[in-house]
Amino acid sequence: MHVIATAGHVDHGKSTLVQRLTGMWPDRLAEEKRRGLTIELGYAWTEIDGRQFAFVDVPGHERFVANMLAGVGPVPAVMFVVAATEGWMPQSEEHLAAVQALGVSHILVVISKADLADPAAAIAAVRQRLPNAPVVLGTDLDAVRAQLVALASRIPAPDVDADVRLWVDRSFTIRGAGTVVTGTLAAGTLRVGDELEHAGRRYVVRGLESLTRAQTSVSAVARAAVNLRGLDHRDIGRGDTLRTPGAWLDTAEVDVSVRASEALPRNLVLHIGSAAVPVHVRPLGAAARLRLARPLPLRIGDVGLLRDPGRHLIAAGISVLDVRPPPLRRRGAARQRAEELASGRATPPVCARANELRAMGFGVNGLRVGEWVVDPDWWAGKRQETPVAVQRWSTEHDIAAGMPLETLRQELELPAVELVAELLDGIGLVVADGVVRRPGATLPPRVDEAVRTVEKWLAAEPFRAPEAEQLSELNLGPRELAAAVRAQRLTRIADGVVLGADAFDRAAEILQTLAQPFTVAEAKRALNTTRRVAVPLLEQLDKQRRTRRTADGTRTVI
Known part of the structure; x- marks a missing residue:
């Protein structure tokens, strides 16, 4: 047709x-x-x-x-x-x-x-x-x-295998059939039973007509009437679209080339497909950035026009260059962007999901990292930046468990945290409990010296945990103690209660020598400690299934 x-x-x-x-x-x-x-x-x-x-x-x-x-x-x-x-x-x-x-x-x-x-x-x-x-x-x-x-x-032959984007020009209801929308299908193929997306929801094509004749499929270019299941005709109208699910990105900001004979007003109406959407225009040399009053499913190469309805004037023709343009917040960013767009084309993002590149109108070319496609040079640069960023953060946070994944993602300006793990592969860093660190990280000198003092005390009396005042004098607060536990220098028994690294093994050996079952008091005497240590120590041994507590409160070593 x-x-x-x-x-x-x-x-x-x-x-x-x-x-x-x-x-x-x-x-x-x-x-x-x-x-x-x-x-x-x-x-x-x-x-x-x-x-x-x-x-x-x-x-x-x-x-x-x-x-x-x-x-x-x-x-x-x-x-x-x-x-x-x-x-x-x-x-x-x-x-x-x-x-x-x-x-x-x-x-x-x-x-x-x-x-x-x-x-x-x-x-x-x-x-x-x-x-x-x-x-x-x-x-x-x-x-x-x-x-x-x-x-x-x-007229060149259309791509009948392309993703569908039907710009709607009419919407009405037929008794017994429901909602019908019509439009010009410029590319792709519609079939009865297809799912099409509108406003974030999917609807099934229950019937098709072209030139008043029922069809099982309609290929571009064609006038098509689409009968949809589950969609109210008042929820779709001229300027809306029906499209292949997941194949299009709605965008409210685009960079476009401009074909105009004079400077553009800042507020115009963009006509593209069957849509007419108010836009704010920001000039970028021979290009412009348009901020749309409502998002539209656009792709690179789409052609439209800007109109000043107040003056009944066609202000400019436009071609879409980028549907995911970078922000222009930095000083000089607008000038740099104008220079980039001067060639009349935009470069694909250095990192994007494969389906997003397709939806934007770019080819899926580059290094595949899971579902992502990245520029190889950009990726190599990020791999070099990563250990430097982790080392810098670790120096500033010397007793932390490691650099949080999300913090590293933001530092590297990665779009998703799952890319961090892929980036760390083979560069000598590990991920554990949501943080990034070097394996075998040691305590900073000031903490190491304080922990050595505690270790000396515990060598003499293994189950006499230092009191809060003693820890405070050594400047061992909760974060320092957590770092010592992660370094396997101390063992946490309870909040503010720490023993030596082998406390559980030594306790189990001593308790094994007691008559079974034994009470808390008997355990306390055997370990030469206080109830402050004995009770949480036994509870930890219970959790580890080294001891079993009976109904009368006594315990047996397993």
């Missing part, structure tokens, strides 16, 4: 031409028929020389330019109508600016009403603006049909 939109000044006969070609009057609304004026998008179709042609008829009045753009946005070709009676008019100029801004290069010009006036002036005006476009008189329908076939032959 070949989908072609009309364009041209109001009352130049676009709808009449479509009706003469197809036998179908495209205006649907009662108000359109009463006023004799196209207000909304109209649809008609026919077959020419064995080819299916579907026409999207657009309004020509300046008040309905937004509707016109919604019709032209997704289509690959335009039939431009200029009346011989009036020639080139203001809306002819605006529609041409829109068509050119949208990058539509396949154009057929039809001079209408040639039976009412000499078409020479109109043809001359067209030749000035579209020197390479074929021009044909609307009074010769056979010539129009022949030129439509020739136009269709010049």
